[in-house]
Amino acid sequence: MSLTGLFLILFLVVHLIGNLQLLSNDEGKAFNIYTDFMSHNPVIQLIAKGNYFFILLHAIMGILLAVKNKNAKGSKYAVSPNNKTSWASNNMALLGTLIFAFLLMHMGHFWFQFKWGSGLPMVNYDGVEMINAYAKVTTVMSQPIWMVAYLIGLLVLAFHLWHGFASAFQSLGLRHKKYTPIIEGLGKAYSILVPLGFAILPLYIFFTQS
Amino acid sequence: MELKNNVPVGELSEKWTQYRSTMNLVAPNNKRRIEIIVVGTGLAGASAAATLGELGYNVKCFSFHDSPRRAHSIAAQGGINAAKNYQNDGDSVYRLFYDTIKGGDYRSREANVHRLAEASVDIIDQCVAQGVPFAREYGGLLANRSFGGVQVSRTFYAKGQTGQQLLIGAYQALSRQIASGSVKMYNKHEMLDVVKMDGKARGIIARNLKTGSIERHAAHCVVLATGGYGNVFYLSTNAMGSNVTAAWKAVKRGALMANPCYTQIHPTCIPVSGDYQSKLTLMSESLRNDGRVWVPNKIEDAEAIREGRKNALDIPENERDYYLERRYPAFGNLVPRDVASRAAKVACDEGKGVSPTGLAVYLDFASAIERYGKGEALSKGIKNPSSSQIIELGEAVIAQKYGNLFEMYEKITGENPYKLPMKIYPAVHYTMGGLWVDYNLETNVPGLFALGEANFSDHGANRLGASALMQGLADGYFVIPYTIGQFLSGEIRTPSIDPNAKEFEEAEKNVRSLLDKLISVKGNKSVESFHRRLGKLVWEYCGMSRNAEGLEKGRKLIRELREEFYQDVFIPGSADEFNPELEKAVRVADFLELGEVMMVDALNRNESCGGHFREEYATPEGEAKRNDKDYAYVAAWSWSEDGNHKLHKEELTFENVELKTRSYK
Amino acid sequence: MKLNLKVWRQKNNDSKGSFETHTVNASEHMSFLEMMDVLNERLISEKKDPVAFEHDCREGICGACSMVINGRPHGPQQGTTTCQLHMRKFKDGDTIVVEPFRAKAFPILKDLVVDRSAFDRIIQSGGYISVNTGQATDGNSVPIEKDLALKAFDAAQCIGCGACAAACPNGSAMLFTSAKVSHLGLLPQGEVEHTKRVQSMVAQMDEEGFGFCSNIGACEVECPKEISTENIARMNRDYFKASLVSE
Structure with missing residues (x-):
């Protein structure tokens, strides 16, 4: 879980940096060129396949873990304990499932459309014809229901990361009196800032487009 | 034999x-x-x-x-x-x-x-x-x-x-x-x-x-x-x-x-606080290195403390009796366990006990806190430290040495031993x-x-x-x-022992009939209640100090209690299941017999030595008087159902040490 | 003080259990187990079956007590076993729910008594240093850094009560196992067998049916000896290392 999780944490950063181009004030040119590059570069494609694989692996391992752990626990207590553990750490499987559902929605909106969709908006920069991904994104995000769905998804992600980031290091045995507090601080900052960074996008688009 | x-x-x-x-x-x-x-x-x-x-x-x-x-x-x-x-x-x-x-x-x-x-x-x-x-x-x-x-x-x-x-x-x-x-x-x-x-x-x-x-x-x-x-x-x-x-x-x-x-009997235990109690907790002997043991000089003060009208801090220094320091100036608070325990009993018997039950003495760290505090202030270069500063520094030293014990004491009693002296009493x-x-x-x-x-x-x-x-x-x-x-080495030719032999059969029958006997009493009193009464008897008559009259009486009372046990004990459930009450009953049944032999042994040993203190055999100051001429032997007892437990002696010979009177004065 | 107790009653592991409600008059000076004694005395006087619970030293060191009080193994007080928990931590009129330790690897024997022999088998799988009596060299022949000795001691404080596995929503025994792996692995005497020990103890832990660790941290919070999850990280690290280098 920890290795795949850390890979996905890295991926999120890259994904966020790319997506932040949605904010550039050029009617989506930079974003579209970026998207086109990402979907045609063979190396990126290979990494993308790896990424899908890790997501699936992370999910499958998570499910197996949850099932094994549920069996190991047997029955639950009648009173839920009021102790000092975080809500997120107790609900990683639930959060993971929600994130998976969110991913399906996300992929349905974009990846599936770009691969198999028809009547996609196109755009031409300096004679190169490419999908107008920017237009696609703005169409989705300007609908309140999807905008809210994305925000909820990112909130869930934030909780998942709140536990997941530092936990990955603990699972790998990377713990040290000096460095662990730094890792924990980083993890908390990451789990707030990265989802927040993503959340700016639908909000920005929603409020600038409508 | x-x-x-x-x-x-x-x-x-x-x-x-x-x-x-x-x-x-x-x-x-x-x-x-x-x-x-x-x-x-x-x-x-x-x-x-x-x-x-x-x-x-x-x-x-x-x-x-x-x-x-x-x-x-x-x-x-x-x-x-x-x-x-x-x-x-x-x-x-x-x-x-x-x-x-x-x-x-x-x-x-x-x-x-x-x-x-x-x-x-x-x-x-x-x-x-x-x-x-x-x-x-x-x-x-x-x-x-x-x-x-x-x-x-x-x-x-x-x-x-x-x-x-x-x-x-x-x-x-x-x-x-x-x-x-x-x-x-x-x-x-x-x-x-x-x-x-x-x-x-x-x-x-x-x-x-x-x-x-x-x-x-x-x-x-x-x-x-x-x-x-x-x-x-x-x-x-x-x-x-x-x-x-x-x-x-x-x-x-x-x-x-x-x-x-x-x-x-260990001198520093947390005193009994009520009848519901079934177990006492020891506070390490090391506490006596820094704690001073005392009771109020006046019985009225002790009474006031017992009734909650006063507490330890209300008793001025000159109204306190640091009895170990007074009686044993050479060893003071560090006398051996048996001596310290008996002295606490004497103080409480005089009516100077300081807990509601009357069975506790103080173990006070105030002067140690002050002493350490002053030392710390000196080593930290604090000139003219205030008394609250001294106390703070001193408490830190005490916490380092005994922190976990103080914590345990507070958990159990709810009192803060840094502020109020600990209450302690001897326990088995x-x-x-x-x-x-x-x-x-x-x-x-x-x-x-x-x-x-x-x-x-x-x-x-x-x-x-x-x-x-x-x-x-x-x-x-x-x-x-x-x-x-x-x-x-004498058994290498002995084949595996057969658990089907008649001796095993007999012993198993013996066990089964004992369990059946206990289960089938179906009386009205819990095993615990018998155990508690037995404990009180043994403590009263064969505890920290004993005398012939008490031991005779105690023995009689134990025998009566044993009879009552077999007539009125109640054990729920059966013998063929997990049954903690039955386990306890078997153990208490044996304690009821052992207690009697303890009394017999204490009665036989007409001297005071170590943990065995016979009031008849003491010096005028109340110290133990050993009798090496007649009692330098191990008293080994065999059990007899009819009550005539037989004494077998093993004489102790000392070739390498000289027998001396222990003195801590 | 008057308390409403909801106590779990279960005849054995095969039968279904349920809660039974009792009111108990207790004094605030009683320990939790003494309060249970009061309840049992009354049940016996009514010729009913007393509540079975495990207990022995009542000083917080033997690790026998195995109750979950209001959802928390050993109750609400930090770093305290049930026997050292006193009723002054509760209020007059409180309702207290008492359950046995719950984890698949701890089958219930009766009421609040569970079978924790899985822990013994984990120790048997390698939780020792292989030295026969008489083989030892002088105690001072190997100096051990004071801090290291203290770290080993902190891990060695485990009383094997099982609160970690009982508190863990995953029913994992990682804190218990890692405390032993750390105690022995940190000391030079135990280093020799360390690689083998980590692997065999983890394998045994899995075989017993304990869950996997997901770093929730409930074990550390409920451990009456406040053993740190740092030990789990150490064991994870050593386990990876062992898996990589072992042949």
């Missing part, structure tokens, strides 16, 4: 070495065929079972707990003595031997004690090798502290949890043998009888506590390491499950109970008496051995602090593995 102690001849310091080098051995191929039963998994039992397993014997080990690691050795706080002389302060095997003999008020066997002192050195090495995390100095070497009034620092410790760490070491060694198959472990099994064939111990009857089934286990010999009988007093620092049953069943089969009246802690054993740790029943607190051998009439752990491990690791060979 003549008691042969089988002490080898020769120089005291050479006896054990010579004996060990010349005793009979069992060859490895024969060890594989020989079976040994070990009952109990405390320090003595676990270390014995592990070591015998390592040697190649087939060991079956029994514990009434759910895991061997729960035995009550785990609760020992202070430490373990060893004559390592790492501190270069003049310690030696002889000095440890001498301190132990003297501390025991000259009522133990010289040769056994010397062997104990010799083994003490190896114990530390063995435990370190097992990974016991003893306290260490900054240089990485083992640390020591001083303990219980002796003049050298020979106590090894692991914070306040030495017993736990040593037991876990032994438990791990045992676990290793269990994994290798040389020891078969039977948890939640309680031994309820010893089986004798042709006069030799050949097995036990055990009850599987989980299912209630009665099982027969046969072996070439039986080793009992089942601890002490302090719970005969109901309230003691022993664990709730600690009991005399295994040892007592051995007595019923002819083994002798030696010196049962020698019980150790350890029993020096036990099964009579010879030099080989073999009882008078051939093939039946007793180790650790279960035997009587090493502490005489009073045990020194940090010596119980030493004895348990010495017996288990370094004595029984050799001496058991003396018996077993």
